[in-house]
Amino acid sequence: MPGESHPPKSSTPLAGLGRCAAWVLLLVAATAAILPLYWMTTGSLKLQSDAMKTPPEWFPENPTTANYEKLFGGEDGGAWEGRRPAARWLLNSLLVAASISFSAVLTSALAGYALGKLSFPGRAVAFWLVVATMMLPRQVSLIPLYLLVVGFDWMDSYPGLIAPFLCYPFGIFLVRQFMMQVPDELLAAARIDGAGPWRVFWHIVLPMSRPALGAVAIFSFMGAWNEYLWQLIVTNRPEMYTLPVGVSKLVSTLSEFDLGLAMAGATVAFLPMLAVFVMFQKYFVQGVSVGALKG
Amino acid sequence: MSSVRLESVSKHFGDVVAVDEIELEVEDRELLVLVGPSGCGKSTTLRMIAGLEQPTAGTISIGGRDVTDVDAMDRNIAMVFQNYALYPHMNVFRNMAFGLQMRKVAREEVRTRVTEAARSLGIDGLLERRPAQLSGGERQRVALGRAIVRDPEVFLLDEPLSNLDAKLRVSMRSELVNLRRGLGATMVYVTHDQVEAMTMGDRIVVMHQGRIHQVGPPQQVYFKPANRFVAEFIGNPPMNIIRGRIENDSDRPVLVAGEARIPLSGELGQAASKVVEVDFGVRPEDLRLDEADGEVQATVKGTQFLGSEYLVDLDLGGPQLLARIEGHGEFGIDQPCRVAVDLSRAHLFDPETGDRL
Ligand SMILES: Nc1ncnc2c1ncn2[C@@H]1O[C@H](COP(=O)(O)OP(=O)(O)OP(=O)(O)O)[C@@H](O)[C@H]1O
Ligand SMILES: [Mg+2]
Numbered sequence: 001m002p003g004e005s006h007p008p009k010s011s012t013p014l015a016g017l018g019r020c021a022a023w024v025l026l027l028v029a030a031t032a033a034i035l036p037l038y039w040m041t042t043g044s045l046k047l048q049s050d051a052m053k054t055p056p057e058w059f060p061e062n063p064t065t066a067n068y069e070k071l072f073g074g075e076d077g078g079a080w081e082g083r084r085p086a087a088r089w090l091l092n093s094l095l096v097a098a099s100i101s102f103s104a105v106l107t108s109a110l111a112g113y114a115l116g117k118l119s120f121p122g123r124a125v126a127f128w129l130v131v132a133t134m135m136l137p138r139q140v141s142l143i144p145l146y147l148l149v150v151g152f153d154w155m156d157s158y159p160g161l162i163a164p165f166l167c168y169p170f171g172i173f174l175v176r177q178f179m180m181q182v183p184d185e186l187l188a189a190a191r192i193d194g195a196g197p198w199r200v201f202w203h204i205v206l207p208m209s210r211p212a213l214g215a216v217a218i219f220s221f222m223g224a225w226n227e228y229l230w231q232l233i234v235t236n237r238p239e240m241y242t243l244p245v246g247v248s249k250l251v252s253t254l255s256e257f258d259l260g261l262a263m264a265g266a267t268v269a270f271l272p273m274l275a276v277f278v279m280f281q282k283y284f285v286q287g288v289s290v291g292a293l294k295g
Numbered sequence: 296m297s298s299v300r301l302e303s304v305s306k307h308f309g310d311v312v313a314v315d316e317i318e319l320e321v322e323d324r325e326l327l328v329l330v331g332p333s334g335c336g337k338s339t340t341l342r343m344i345a346g347l348e349q350p351t352a353g354t355i356s357i358g359g360r361d362v363t364d365v366d367a368m369d370r371n372i373a374m375v376f377q378n379y380a381l382y383p384h385m386n387v388f389r390n391m392a393f394g395l396q397m398r399k400v401a402r403e404e405v406r407t408r409v410t411e412a413a414r415s416l417g418i419d420g421l422l423e424r425r426p427a428q429l430s431g432g433e434r435q436r437v438a439l440g441r442a443i444v445r446d447p448e449v450f451l452l453d454e455p456l457s458n459l460d461a462k463l464r465v466s467m468r469s470e471l472v473n474l475r476r477g478l479g480a481t482m483v484y485v486t487h488d489q490v491e492a493m494t495m496g497d498r499i500v501v502m503h504q505g506r507i508h509q510v511g512p513p514q515q516v517y518f519k520p521a522n523r524f525v526a527e528f529i530g531n532p533p534m535n536i537i538r539g540r541i542e543n544d545s546d547r548p549v550l551v552a553g554e555a556r557i558p559l560s561g562e563l564g565q566a567a568s569k570v571v572e573v574d575f576g577v578r579p580e581d582l583r584l585d586e587a588d589g590e591v592q593a594t595v596k597g598t599q600f601l602g603s604e605y606l607v608d609l610d611l612g613g614p615q616l617l618a619r620i621e622g623h624g625e626f627g628i629d630q631p632c633r634v635a636v637d638l639s640r641a642h643l644f645d646p647e648t649g650d651r652l
Contacts, residue, residue, distance in 0.1 A: 183378070183380065185376045185378060185380035186380050186382065186383075188342075188345075188347050188367070188374075188376075188380070189374065189376060189380040189382075189441075190382070190393070191346075191347070191366070191367045191368050192345060192346075192347075192367050192368070192370075192372065192373065192374050192394075193368075193393050193394035193397050193441075193445070194368045194369075194394055194397035194398045195368060195393075195397045196368055199397065203393070204382060207384045208383065208384055
């Protein structure tokens with residue numbers, strides 16, 4: 001493959017030492033990051049009695065799927081009888097996050113193109129307005145949004161969960177910065193080749209912005225998945241809960257705190273994110289280092 | 296018919312006057328070269344012909360059709376950019392095919408036209424590659440190929456060779472000339488390199504500060520520059536210019552500058568008789584070191600050996616001149632010598648307006 005480069009081999013012992021230190025540091029950091037996840041996943045496979053043991057049990061001695069059965073509406077101790085609530089919650093979460101992510105990519109791409117590559121009066125003002133909304137703390141818009149959703153009669157509905165997040169200001173910002181680096185000559189060349197603004201967008205700008213759009217897809221998906229507060233506010237009926245809301249309510253309604261069940265819920269909530277991240281990881285890394293558009 | 300016509304076209308960017316009321320006619324099948332120093336408005340002129348820039352005033356027509364308000368996508372032109380502007384996410388084939396696809400040309404025909412153009416440019420082996428996997432020269436060919444497949448009315452080229460190394464530039468230059476002869480196409484070619492302009496152009500347009508200073512065949516621009524700017528810009532090394540006074544020496548006008556006295560005669564003498572202050576211009580190759588005929592006293596200040604010729608710095612007792620002397624010779628530094636000036640090739644310019652007298 002052209003463009004692939006190999007790092008120079010460390011020749012001196014000192015350089016080797018530095019390399020060693022870097023590895024150790026990375027190992028420590030990685031362990032610190034992974035340990036809670038390990039504790040969560042293994043905890044979800046333990047019985048309540050094993051989970052609360054001191055000293056802690058580092059490896060589940062009696063692994064069990066009981067927590068997951070409970071979560072997905074098994075007979076014994078199922079929270080809402082006759083249903084499989086966690087499955088529904090998972091679906092709700094996926095549907096909400098996927099819709100938001102899709103819409104965020106679409107609107108960011110369109111707005112980013114307009115703000116980054118088309119010239120029209122008021123462009124600068126529009127851009128700064130978008131940036132300004134990024135500065136607003138979430139809490140400020142919570143009550144107005146709530147009133148709006150109540151007004152539309154969207155409580156306990158998918159529109160209520162999704163609509164406030166159809167546009168993603170940070171995504172617009174990211175995509176605009178990225179698209180600005182697409183050289184104007186390229187767009188001029190496409191125009192001369194007979195492409196109108198839409199085709200220039202579709203055939204040139206969009207494919208060249210894939211890294212940024214991938215990053216927007218991930219960021220918005222993660223944001224939507226973790227939008228706990230809003231989802232808590234607009235849902236009252238259990239079948240409209242999202243996974244984080246459902247799990248927390250399930251755990252808190254039980255008479256006795258069930259650590260294993262909480263861990264299982266957290267694990268189920270975590271896995272889709274992991275999947276999305278692995279799938280789009282390439283774009284994620286490229287998107288974070290916005291720039292470096294090679295000609 | 297694919298002539299191009301610009302009628303009192305101007306382009307302002309805010310307060311900047313990039314192009315100032317230019318009149319220009321590119322004839323059918325002509326290669327017209329726009330040349331001038333950086334920032335003189337060459338690219339802006341080309342971009343207006345392309346439809347990428349809307350003129351502030353004036354009209355542009357292509358092939359007799361007024362296209363002033365026609366968008367770039369609907370003008371049947373092709374453009375080659377200085378940095379090639381290849382689509383980085385498409386391979387060479389798709390880069391070349393894009394323009395045809397946008398114009399809804401049938402699939403089979405796209406394939407034949409692209410392969411044909413690629414073969415004529417010697418890039419038929421690269422069709423699967425991405426631009427990032429090509430050398431500068433290969434990218435250049437792809438950019439040309441992308442223009443050729445379109446079979447446009449007019450080709451516009453903006454410094455297409457300036458990113459190539461010197462050797463490749465010379466070979467691409469002649470290749471481009473041959474290619475164009477085969478296509479029989481109308482071309483407008485922008486460059487800041489006067490050698491490129493001289494060697495390639497049917498006619499040359501010399502621009503400076505948004506204005507056209509002279510239009511004509513290379514020989515005319517070289518031998519009969521319209522003004523001092525053109526005289527100095529075209530030619531390498533540039534023309535010597537001496538500011539001086541005209542005095543009359545026994546019926547014969549003489550240019551006096553410092554201690555130098557250059558007798559003028561012929562046409563030059565007649566022109567000189569009407570003025571007092573004047574800029575005298577003579578090209579380095581129109582000076583000879585000649586003990587017998589030389590009428591001007593000078594001192595050799597230095598020499599540069601170029602192989603087939605020498606560049607000799609001369610001091611005329613005030614004014615400095617550069618002479619280009621063919622063949623081999625011995626030049627004693629700081630030695631006096633006599634210089635003969637080929638007056639039939641020298642020029643006088645008005646010191647105020649710069650116009651040739
Ligand atoms: N988009 C623009 N906005 C403002 N000024 C511009 C713009 N484009 C060009 N100019 C100005 O117009 C003038 C002519 O520019 P132009 O690009 O035509 O020069 P050029 O002859 O092509 O120079 P070069 O040889 O450096 O490419 C310059 O002074 C330039 O600064
Ligand atoms: Mg230019």
